[in-house]
Amino acid sequence: MTVQHLETKQKKKKSARARADSWFGFALTLPAIIVLCIVIALPILKGVLVSFFDYHLQDLTKDAFNLDARTIGGLFSGETALVSDQPIVPAGRDKGASAVINYSWNNLKNYKDLFYVREGKSVLESEFFQSFQNTVIFVFLTVVVQTVIGMMIALLLNSRIRGRGLFRGLLLVPWTIPSVVVAILWRLMLHQEGGIMNYALFILGFTSTTRVSWSSSVVLARAAIVIAAVWRQLPYMMVMLLAGLQSVDHSLQEAAQIDGASGWQTFMHVTIPSIRPVLISAVWIAIMSNFQMYTIIANLVGTGSKTGTNTLSIAAYQEAFTNNDFGKGAAIGVLWLAVLLVITIISNRLSARSATDYQ
């Protein structure tokens, strides 16, 4: 037996073992994959499907597809269609299905409605663009403010100050409070009649009255939801950035200072690049969670469409659960998902590039 023959035999053994390991790993992850498919992938797919159809409360109990032999057979013989634009009454049960998909096709009406504008108005004034604009403004302001303030607090807590542990504990408190409670708390604090924030702003000379209505103007209503959201989420940002700061190699900072770098230069050119992966992850998670924000907005300033706070989440909820138009609600969700997918792809690319730059 030659050495070459032995090596080939060993390689074959290894490859067989690797394949067995791979199958074993797959088998171990299979239950998790099945659960994820059931609770995430299938609802998303159904959401995408119903966004193209008339789908109201009475359709909730309908099966999505007529998959009986007669209907499938009819599809090939031309007797049944893939979709029907007629309301389908218990199809596939008594009289035979008229279409494979059990909902009524509405010629993209759900999507068209989102971009509907009255004559003489720009498409930018359509329901979708208004909600999208409100969402972007809210997310941008909230994430920027919480990142800046979170970084300042994290830097402070990363330095050697007295009572650092106590401050860290206290600053975490807002994170433990449920969003609905935060919304009600801020609603009371910003209330026109007896709100303590109005009183404080008056005493400090920022306002000329103690009775400011924060819901009566677009700017103030947006400010109110940003303040409440930042207050609630600041501890999360602070903890993430603090964890990043604590992992920074101090020798790099000392080297920069020995080379004559100022504190700001050290921060910008050593600290920030060192925590960039943490920073990007924290900002990205904050963007995602604020894109989905419903509770604070709805309970603080309400769901009315004239206060500039009607975000995509509010619009989707209103369509689905107030107007019972699940198809249109799903259409908002699908467009929203598409926007987030684009942002995710861009973010991942930026993140990968920054990691390469740093290496």
Add this chain to the structure above:
Amino acid sequence: MKKLALILAVTLMVSCCAFANAEAPVTISYTSWALAEEHLVPIYGGSCDAFMKDNPDIIVDYSQTNPYADYLSQLKIAAANGTAPYVAHIKAEWLPELLAMGVVKDIKPYVSADIVGEYNAATVAAVSDGDRMVAMPWFGNTYALYCNTALMAQAGITEMPATWDELLDDAYKIAELGDDIYGLAIPNSNGVEAGEGYNILPVLWAYGADYRDAEGNLALNSENAVKAFQCIKELLDDGVSTTVGNSFKDLRRLFGEGKIGFYWDLEATIKTAASAAANEEEFYANFKAIEIPGTCGYAINHFLVVFNNTPDELMPAVGRFLDYMTDATVIGIFYEGGQGKVSGRASVNEKVFVGVSDTSAAYVAAMGKALPLPIDIHFMEAESKIVDALTMLAQGATAQEAADELQATIEKIYAE
């Protein structure tokens, strides 16, 4: 010995038969948003307890509930899925949606024809869908004007307002008492709470306007409707009314604190306002409820519906429950609880509302004149758009702009 064994065997068989014949009580489920409010459980749950006491063969499970804000959406989802409680308390304006969903059961064969015969034709029509009876009329309530007589006295007002113009004049006089005092408050929480859109109907009616005109067309930007919106705008601009951000709950608190001269609200919420007062005795001494002058309140009718998922064999028990809930015992429990609920059955009202207080008498009188809400399948969605119009007025839009925008938006909803 054989005889003894025979006797014992026969006795055992007879006992077994008797045991098998003793019917176990049947259980029906019932829900109301009021059951989610602790202080209302003795009234709404108490009614079920009274029924169970008088009908020991039926158990009413009233453990399932949702707070008002989520109640309708959760109920609709449960009904669509066939998992709703068998009997549910609803507001009349919700019935068209439930009918469109096809989830409501015909109760006509199971409720007493004599009881149904006591309701007027309009009420019976409101719960009928062709030959089917799709809901049991339960009770109605309406709004009366809360008046703070202490503020009226401070403003030099000696008599209760008798017309809409007098009410406005008095409201302006009261508002002049201070920056934080409001004459006539109109709630608008911008959608945090529901029901604030149709709350402006009394103002529309005061100016001869309405949601629809005589031909049935939407008329929210008619000449009279614009006058009504102009009145609301002036109340907001002049600081006579509270502005955006104040819900009914806020108004109750402010009224209790003595900061509002007039606003319309339910009899059941007088206690809530009183609880915000520094001195409850003083509050009641300065409180008076009258019919809204120059206009009237809107009737909020409450029904009981039975969902399709109720097994047919339980329907006789459900029918007995529905009959009982409309009877004097239950309406009496509501009256004792200060709920201001008036039955549509004259015989019940005659038994319950005997020697009532001036406040209750005002509500009973207001109920007699109250107009129905313009209920249809899109009304609830349209209602939220009226709230947007109120917000527009507070943000500086003219009455004409707000009315035109409202009319166009609601027309589109109906066109769809």
